[in-house]
Amino acid sequence: MTITDPPVTDSLAEDGATAFDQLIDRVRAEFDTQFTWDYGRGRDGLNRLYEKAKRSQWNVSDDLDWSTDVDPERMIRLQAEATGVPAGFPARSLLDVKGSPVASWDDDQWVDFAVHSQCASLSQFLHGEQGALLCTARLVEAVPWIEAKYYGSTQVVDEARHVEAFARYLDEKMPTTYPINENLKSLLDTVLTDERWDLVYLGMQVVIEGLALAAFGMMLGTTQEPLLKQMLRYVMADEARHVAFGILSLREIYDDLPADEFRLRQEFAYEACDRMRRRTLNAELWPHFGIDNADIEAALPGREAQQRFQHILFSKIVPNCKKLGLLDHRDGWLRERFQEMNIIQFEDWENTAEALNLEGRVEDSEAPTSFDPDALEGVEVIDDPIHASRTD
Ligand SMILES: [Fe+2]
Numbered sequence: 001m002t003i004t005d006p007p008v009t010d011s012l013a014e015d016g017a018t019a020f021d022q023l024i025d026r027v028r029a030e031f032d033t034q035f036t037w038d039y040g041r042g043r044d045g046l047n048r049l050y051e052k053a054k055r056s057q058w059n060v061s062d063d064l065d066w067s068t069d070v071d072p073e074r075m076i077r078l079q080a081e082a083t084g085v086p087a088g089f090p091a092r093s094l095l096d097v098k099g100s101p102v103a104s105w106d107d108d109q110w111v112d113f114a115v116h117s118q119c120a121s122l123s124q125f126l127h128g129e130q131g132a133l134l135c136t137a138r139l140v141e142a143v144p145w146i147e148a149k150y151y152g153s154t155q156v157v158d159e160a161r162h163v164e165a166f167a168r169y170l171d172e173k174m175p176t177t178y179p180i181n182e183n184l185k186s187l188l189d190t191v192l193t194d195e196r197w198d199l200v201y202l203g204m205q206v207v208i209e210g211l212a213l214a215a216f217g218m219m220l221g222t223t224q225e226p227l228l229k230q231m232l233r234y235v236m237a238d239e240a241r242h243v244a245f246g247i248l249s250l251r252e253i254y255d256d257l258p259a260d261e262f263r264l265r266q267e268f269a270y271e272a273c274d275r276m277r278r279r280t281l282n283a284e285l286w287p288h289f290g291i292d293n294a295d296i297e298a299a300l301p302g303r304e305a306q307q308r309f310q311h312i313l314f315s316k317i318v319p320n321c322k323k324l325g326l327l328d329h330r331d332g333w334l335r336e337r338f339q340e341m342n343i344i345q346f347e348d349w350e351n352t353a354e355a356l357n358l359e360g361r362v363e364d365s366e367a368p369t370s371f372d373p374d375a376l377e378g379v380e381v382i383d384d385p386i387h388a389s390r391t392d
């Protein structure tokens with residue numbers, strides 16, 4: 001796999017570090033690993049989620065059709081044809097900006113840009129999946145409840161599978177892989193270095209995975225490439241459980257959290273959303289086309305197309321924050337921030353725990369069934385990213 005622009009050499013670097021060392025990124029953390037001697041299982045939502053997870057395992061090697069021939073440029077042209085959305089959306093709206101660095105780009109250049117934009121999105125999915133793998137492994141160690149350790153262990157396997165799937169797709173089917181976006185990396189570092197394990201849930205399960213679920217839904221709704229569609233459907237079914245895991249777990253501890261501590265969680269949720277909003281500007285992508293990120297940061301956030309695209313990405317996070325009580329605590333501090341971000345309109349959309357029907361008891365649930373990829377719960381397709389965030 002090629003990762004564009006890494007500081008890697010084949011020979012020994014001056015300080016003696018090998019190429020392998022240069023690909024390793026260490027984050028030092030201090031936190032409590034917790035045993036529990038309480039093996040009782042009184043948390044029905046988590047038990048039910050664990051049962052779903054055990055019945056829903058799949059295999060990247062066997063269940064996806066890797067013989068599918070993928071032509072990235074054709075994929076982009078077909079997508080534009082099928083959706084009526086021109087290649088390069090929403091960045092293409094920069095064509096209307098006076099003095100824009102893309103003013104002279106023709107359709108072929110936009111198709112090339114869209115191929116790389118797809119690579120950049122899939123690359124961030126890949127790196128985010130690795131972040132999820134590490135965060136979930138942390139949760140298995142740090143949470144004090146046996147039900148959460150059981151469920152978390154299934155998520156570790158899920159996330160390893162997702163890393164494997166995106167890495168293989170990028171390596172075998174796409175022209176390049178981009179490095180991790182600095183906003184995503186800084187959020188992952190923050191989450192992994194904090195000793196409070198509930199922030200791992202809030203940063204990863206609620207914000208990063210909530211955004212990923214919407215981004216996957218949007219890609220699933222627009223791409224015409226059969227292998228990518230198949231892969232996204234499988235991954236999304238897993239991700240819906242992961243987001244629900246965060247909501248079920250956090251609801252329990254947030255019920256008893258002192259007001260000043262809860263306030264810190266509101267601020268953390270906002271900061272995490274803000275970093276993910278900055279991530280959507282794709283800073284790792286533009287220099288590949290000789291364009292300065294400062295020009296993009298000055299022009300793109302103000303474009304209506306970019307704003308609509310960005311807003312829909314938060315459609316999962318906002319109702320889940322509401323379900324956790326984060327919106328209205330402290331005179332609605334987070335509600336105001338989400339109003340400023342223009343994403344509050346999603347507050348009454350279905351939250352992910354409701355979508356998976358996890359409120360009942362395990363023994364009330366339907367008889368175990370085999371895994372059916374055509375009837376996946378929690379897979380919501382977003383096939384109209386231009387209009388989906390409108391409330392009118
Ligand atoms: Fe994942």
Ligand SMILES: [Fe+2]
Nearest residue numbers: 132209239242
């Ligand atoms: Fe996940």
